[in-house]
Amino acid sequence: MSSRFAASVGVATMLIQSNQSISGHLAEIGTFAGRYFIALSHALIEDERAIGYDTFSWPGPKVKTKLEENIAKYGIASRSIIVAADSMKLSAKDILALAPGKRIRFFHVDGEHTPEHLTNDLTLAAEALDERGVICLDDMLHAGYPTLPIIVHEFLKSQPSLRVFCIIDREDISAQTKYMICREPMFDFYIEHLIKAFPNNIWPLGADFRYEKKALVLSPDPKLPSFDDLL
Ligand SMILES: C[S@@+](CC[C@H](N)C(=O)[O-])C[C@H]1O[C@@H](n2cnc3c(N)ncnc32)[C@H](O)[C@@H]1O
Known part of the structure; x- marks a missing residue:
């Protein structure tokens, strides 16, 4: 499941996109x-659509x-x-055919958690993504799914232009950590804007993916222990 904090970071990311004229649809698997x-649908503008897939x-x-009741209740039926x-x-073609003219600017992957499904869903997301868009992955670093990040790293090895630019820390075991991924030329852009949007949520040490620069870590509670008594 997704946390309130992760929703606020996702919405902020989409507002940052709109402010920079990065347009496209929202898509979610799961x-x-x-x-x-x-x-996240509330951050869409103009003719952008929210495309949702689930086996239900x-x-x-x-x-x-x-889901249909919630969509009606929160006033997004005309965009969904x-x-x-x-x-x-x-296929990515199936996804893009639902709302032609734009690609996906924010793709949330939150379906089945097997290696085959995650690899499939990541491939769909990368193929349907706008070149300045973001893929967001749920349940990374979850105690119940310890191999999921390994699948992501294998996938990223095959797609060197994609990078994790931000980890959204978990709220609790049911509202979990997400990775946000973009193409390498957008890495600094998203980090700089999210730092401005969440100045009180930056975990100071960052995330070491072995890039030349660390990825951002945003946490609802970004404390670091104090070692002052050891100095
Ligand atoms: C944990 S729930 C998603 C929670 C939701 N994204 C949220 O933040 O509230 C996972 C969903 O993935 C769906 N799912 C599982 N396998 C799927 C598949 N192969 N294709 C599409 N959806 C799938 C399940 O039916 C389930 O509704």
Whole structure:
């Protein structure tokens, strides 16, 4: 699941994009009842659309009805395109055909957590992404899914132009850590703007992905222990 803090960082990222004329649609694999999808949909402008995919089979058949009720309740029905589908059977062309004329500027991957699904969903996201867009991955560094970041690193090795520019720290075990990924020329851009947007949430040591520069870590509680008594 997604935290309130991660939703605020996602929305801020989309506002930063709009302010720099980076336009495109929002897409999500694993829409569930719409918690992250609806929050981020509110940052869309003009003719941009929110495209959501889910199998709607977990935990039971009522989840699609719940999503539709939530979409109506929060006033985003006219922008939303919801498709019941298995992401393994999709292509980037299928996704882009739903709202032609724009690519995806924010792609949230939150579907099945097997290596095959994550690799498939990452590939779809990278292929459908606007060149200045962002891929956001849920449940990274989750105690229940310790191999997911390994899959991401394998994928990134095959796509050297993509970089993790920000880790959004978890709120609790059900509202987990996310990675945000962009193309290398946008790495500094997103970090600089997010630092300005979240000055009280920067964990000072950053994230070491072995790039020449560390990625940003944003945390709801970015404290560092004090070692002053050891100096
Ligand atoms: C943890 S939930 C997503 C939570 C949601 N993104 C949020 O932040 O509230 C994971 C979702 O992925 C969906 N899912 C699992 N496998 C899928 C697949 N192969 N294709 C599409 N959706 C899938 C599940 O049905 C489930 O609704």
